[in-house]
Amino acid sequence: MDKPNLLKIIEKSLYSLISYSAQTVTKRTIIELEKMLEKEKNNDIAHSQLELMLENISYGNKHQIPVCQDTGTVNIFIQLGESFPIISDFKGTITKILAQLTNESKLRANTVDPIKFQNPGYNSGLNTPPIYLELIPNRDDLIFSILNKGGGCENISALYMLNPATGFDDLIPLILKKIKDAGGKPCPPIIVGIGIGGDSVKSVFLAKKSLLRPIGTRNRREEVSNLETYLLKQINKLDIGVMGLREGHSNCIDVHIEWGMRHPASYPVGLVVECYSHRTVSGCISKDGEFNMGYLDRDYNFKKKESERN
Structure with a gap:
């Protein structure tokens, strides 16, 4: 695949991953919260709080809106295969997507100048967002993992x-x-x-x-x-x-x-x-431009699994 089209796929994939992450708590987290709900069935206060958490998560997922008013600081982990066809301007693409999602109210504007206390309103700026890049030998794909980290x-x-x-x-x-x-x-x-x-x-x-x-x-x-x-x-x-x-x-x-x-x-x-609102998702882009959403396993290898994101 030529580089311009591959760049478009990267941009589209990042948009999907970041917007999805804000709206979805991982399935395994939900399962553990449901176990806690059952465990706390004789404690009215704990039980009601857990019930509200699960209802809120379900509502956000169903209506495709953020599951928490604090959409957090969007952390991006990049695993770049050494044989992937391009090394893109990832920071520029990520900044563009964050501004778009903030403008669409899918993310809250969460970046503030630490000196002047000014919020530019687009979720990026100097040294923001946090981007962590790892070069992976003997691989020809590109993996993005998103973590919405609440304040x-x-x-x-x-x-x-x-x-x-x-x-x-x-x-x-x-x-x-x-x-x-x-x-x-x-x-x-x-x-x-x-x-x-x-x-x-x-x-x-x-x-x-x-x-x-x-x-x-x-x-x-x-x-x-x-x-x-x-x-x-x-x-x-x-x-x-x-x-x-x-x-x-x-x-x-x-x-x-x-x-x-x-x-x-x-x-x-x-x-x-x-926090309990554990929002993370991963996506893999092949050298041919195929995009799949999934999760990282315990060894941080990408796994495609449609029914359970994490």
Whole structure:
């Protein structure tokens, strides 16, 4: 396929993915919320809150409108196969699509100048939106993954530079304290992303990237998988409750952890929290211009699946 037509497909695909993501909570998240609804059937307050969440998600999906008034900061993860025919002006295309969707009221204008507190009204600007590019060897396709990151849950993000001698042991109490102190700010039940190792920037990136992994999947490394399961249980024992109302124990939907090698003198840990309105979707464009919508599996490979986006 010639480059001009392929660029048009990229633009059309981004429009579809970003608009779809704002309107849809992943199916696996909905399933977990439904399980919590059943678990909290004897707690009127927790049950009613979960019921409202599910009704709201259903309404947004049915009417193709945002499932939350905060459509978040649109994060774009790009996996570019080294043999894909073109390296496009992705930032320019993304900026154009964000402005169009904002003008169509499919996204709320969520970018503000941090110095002058001015909102330009088109969801982009200097160093915005967040775009993360990975070059993938031995691939000839292009994958976009969209994550709508709400402001309330983003405020719980943290970077810890732990003692390299005791870092792993210090990690658990720090995470539990942070989430307990946050209470209802991140709109629980939440999804917790944690990045262990790398450097300061890499650990936070790994934490955010982990949110793309399907709900219910565990890290392939046994020690990390066990830590995910343990933290999930411990977070759900905290006195937080749905929406921080201290009713019930449906605090956390899942915990995802990714890791990387670190410097001997440092032990970075990144924490990125997602609210119950977990909005993410992926799309793959082949070198011939075929577009498919789907999700990333636990190894961050694209999977096409029409009946279950994530």
